[in-house]
Amino acid sequence: MLSSLGLPVAPYLFVVAKDNGSMIRPDCMRETVKILNYAMNNITMLNRITGQNESFNQFCDSFCQLNEPIRQFYPNFFGVELYNDTDDAIPRLLGGPDIDTVINGSDVVPELPRVTNMKSVKMLAMQFRAEHKPGWTDADVKAWEMKMTEVFERQYHSDIVKVYAYSQSYVEEEMVRGGIIMIPYLVVGFAIMCVCSIVSVMTRALYMHQENWYKTALAVMACLTPLLACSTALAAMFxxxxxxxxxxxxxxxxxxxxxxxxSYLMIHEWQRVTEHMRETPKKKDSVGHRMSEVLSEVGPAILISCLTNVFADFVGSFTSSPEITLLCTGNMLSMCMAFVYQMTFYAGLMSIVGRCEIDGDLVEKNRMEISIAENRVNIARHHRPLTRQPSKFHEATKPVISKFMRDYVKFMTTPAVYVGIFVIYVSYLVFSIYGITIINISLTATKLFATDSPLLELDKYRVKYQVPSYSMATVFVSNPGNLSDPHRLHRINQYVMCWYFYELLIPLQ
Incomplete structure (x- = not known):
């Protein structure tokens, strides 16, 4: 939670025994107190106003004694037993003196019947809380919290206890590290996509007798353009x-x-327009004319596809959990930016490649005319323009592809087939809707960390030992009113006390 000045200091230290035994043994308690003293006195943060490095004991104003029970338990409370509530007139849980009495003096407790011993404590938790000071920046607070993690998880060594650090800064860093682990998968996926793209684009170009090395650049950039758009969108978000x-x-x-x-739609439409221009040459043929033909044909389809994804993510940005909302927002902006890149960057790259292809066609056409002139061939009586002859690959594959398409269309138009497909589609929709209504969303924070993250092991201890016995509830009062008014302040205090007796809880008005 942010204070009025910035991020507060709020790290935790969790201490467990390495042998999975009890933490109230003398050696474990002694080691825990040593850890507590080091954390409060030796890990410092620079105060930019005073120019001094201050420890937690020096900059803490409130909640400074949160961990005092651990310090006092070791010398004064070790080995005590719980009192029998039926015979104990003293309103304490532990059969020993009060904290204030231990600090300020001594006390003698009469012998009372015991019920049981405090046999085991599996984990000790220490909290370090302080408000944000004017001499700090958010980066300073995060650096101090990460220094706590660095000291006790990577530098501190003990033969009897293991220390786990927990803070918002550490969680964010582990989530970032978990995301970075995905980069190799993205690289491999991008490489596979590029290979498939080059093979498919060059095969199509070979069939259309439009093969050239420029098509390779178009195939690779078809895969790279969405990543550029994604990088731009995420950078703008950050x-x-x-x-x-x-x-x-x-x-x-x-x-x-x-x-x-x-990108594939634009590539294949460009090849279709190029083939048409070769068969029926026009004086107005140019890169701009061909690109206008391409965009007029595939532009609406690209826009509709973009808007479909944007609207779907827009709905998810307002109706999902915080993490999914963040995902939908980032995906929505990335799709918008991908459309912009497609219509500007990729269209411009295709225009450059198209200019090279047109120049190549002109060179080949001139070479053919020279060859014909040298052979004294009278081409005037043929009354037809010079065109390229179909490639051998085209001639060899055209009958096979034509036969396959005829058989496929005949099969798909069979009544039994299209009725069956319709029934399967309706069944799929019904099954999907039913699945959505009963789906169990189990997106937990642990799934966002790397598999070797210490936070995964810490979460197991926290869920097993801390959450069942010590779970805090936070209540926010959005309109507390004027707390200078004694009556209003009394109502607030009354409301707080009612939480201890839930059945007496009354609405704050």
Whole structure:
């Protein structure tokens, strides 16, 4: 939670025994107190106003004694037993003196019947809380919290206890590290996509007798353009102050799989327009004319595809959990940016490649005319323009492809087939809707960390030992009113006390 000045200091230290035994043994308690003293006195943060490095004991104003029970338990409370509530007139749980009495003096407790011993404590938790000071920046607070993690998880060594650090800064860093682990998968996926793209584009170009090395550049950039758009969109989000989450690393995969289709549409439409211009040459033929033909044919399809994804993500941005909302927002912006890149960057690259192809056609046409002139062939009586002869690959594959398409269309138009497909589609929709209604969403924070993250092991201890016995509830009062009014302050205090007796809880008005 942010204070009025910035991020507060709020790290935790969890201590467990390495042998999985009890933590109230003398050696474990002694080691825990040593850890507590080191954390409070030796890990410092620079105060930019005073110019001094201050420890937690020096900059803490409130909540400074949160960990005092651990320090006092070791010398004064070790080995005590619980009192029998039926015979104990003293309102204490432990059969020993009060904390204030221990600090300020001594006390003698009469012997009372015991019920049981405090046999085991599996984990000790220490909290370090302090408000943000004017001499700090958010980066200073994060650096101090990460220094706590660095000291006790990577530098501190003990034969009897293991220390786990926990803070918002550490969680964010582990989530970022978990996202970075996905980069090799993205690289491998991009490489596979590029190979498939080059093979498919060059095969189609060979069939259309339009093969050249420029098509390779178009095939590779068809895969790279969505990633460029994704990088631009995410960079704009981070510049606007939107936080990073490892789930955002999924966006490049989504944008790559969707955005590459638009490039393929433009490539194949360009080849169709080029073939048409070769068969029926026109004086107005130019790169601009061909590109206008391409965009007029496939532009609406690309726009509709973009809007479909944008509207779907727009709905998810307002109706989902925080992490999914972040994912939908990033994906929505990435799809918008992919459309912009498609209509500007990729269209411009295709125009450059198209200019090279047109120049190549002119050179080949001139070479053919020279060859014909040298052989004294009278081409005037043929009354037809010079055209390319179909390639051998085209001649060999055209009958096979034509036969396959005829058989496929005949099969798909059979009543039994299209009725069956319709029934399967309706069944799929019904099954999907039913699945959505009963789906169990289990997106937990642990799934956002790397498999070797210490936070995974810490979460197991926390869920097993801390959550069942010590779970805090936070209540926010959005309109507390004027707390200078004694009556209003009394109502607030009354409301707080009612939480201890839930059945007496009354609405605050």
């Amino acid at each position: 510049m606007c102050g939107i936080r990073f989450a490892s789930i955002l690393c999924v966006i490049p995969f989504l944008v790559l799989s969707i955005g590459v289709d638009s």
